[in-house]
Amino acid sequence: MAVLRPERGVAPASPTAWAERVIETDRRAGLLRRPREREGGSGHRCSVDGRPVVVFSSNDYLGLAAHPEVRDAAARAALELGVGSTGSRHLSGGHRGIGELEEELASFLGSATATLAPSGYAANVAVLEALGGPDATILSDAHNHASLIDGCRAARSRVEVYRHLDAAHLEGRLRGVAGRAVIVTDAVFSTDGTAPDLRALDRLARSHGAWLVVDEAHALGTTGPGGRGLAAAQGVGGDHVVRVVTLSKALGSAGGAICGTATLRQLLLQRGRALIFSTALPHPSVAAATAALRLLSARPELVERLGDVARRLRAGLGDAAAPAASPRSPIVAVPTGDAERTMRLDAALWQRGYLVQGLRPPTVPAGSCRLRLVASAVHTDAEVDGVAAAVTDLL
Ligand SMILES: Cc1ncc(COP(=O)(O)O)c(C=O)c1O
Known part of the structure; x- marks a missing residue:
């Protein structure tokens, strides 16, 4: 999606004048972002x-970001170990807590290895830097997350x-690829809760000898058996399959991890610039993610409850809700058309006591603005019914 820019070729009076013009252009197009306090x-x-407000915009699907056991683990880690990790593992050494979390994540996901990165964003960039390169072509779903798009750019590959979701179109594109191929897709698309047919993508990956990279950011903790994600739900695996998870969403902490073979891990530690040249996760985040993962593993009913809340939310919104991969998908999009109307609805919902995010370009393509409502296992039925009634009424 092209971002609007002021006219080319007109020299600004100063660097700041140029920045002001960019901001003004966004403001006039109704696209100015103003994070709330x-x-x-x-x-x-x-x-x-x-x-x-009751928050219906966060990615804290299971309510673990404020869970007492998770807070406690983070606080103890800070007191016992300090806060910052003091550098990347290449520089300062890999802290034991990082290694333990990697092992627990790999075991939970049934993967040979998991390699932590400072964020989900960095994990996506690192994996494409490692697998891409000038000799590769990356095939990317049109609605992939910005971090995958930036990863494609950093990989210096043909893209x-x-x-979106069109395996037949992907197949046609793959036929034109001469060298190595890397297929990359979100597992659950963050702006509308749709999901690809991973089996179809996997068949194509296998027949073309390609990597299949699946960003499970919104699938971990929400989808598949016990929240193990979309690849687990669809029985997709193998040495060529790479799963990226975030610790920042259902696990309520921060960070990302790349899951795959031992060889993949070696490659990441050599070529994944976004994780080599960035400070490793701080101890409290690692400890929080470990505690959250243990809760997810011990309490699969959290994932069940999330599915029930999501289904109730979608049912309450009726025809206003766009279709998603499943009625239990916690991301519910309500199409709203243009940016101005979307942000008016967003503000009106805030006035009624609900935090619901309106999405505009470049987060979504022009003309497809929407409200994005996100269910969490900790929402009460009354809260869900309340927001659904407010949205329906305002529409
Ligand atoms: C699909 C997807 N992948 C990756 C990320 C990045 O994860 P993080 O916020 O942990 O950097 C996000 C976050 O918004 C996302 O929605």
């Missing part, structure tokens, strides 16, 4: 811009974008 912590009830 939040008080009261990470729970699903807090205060935003001074108003108490072919195939139509």
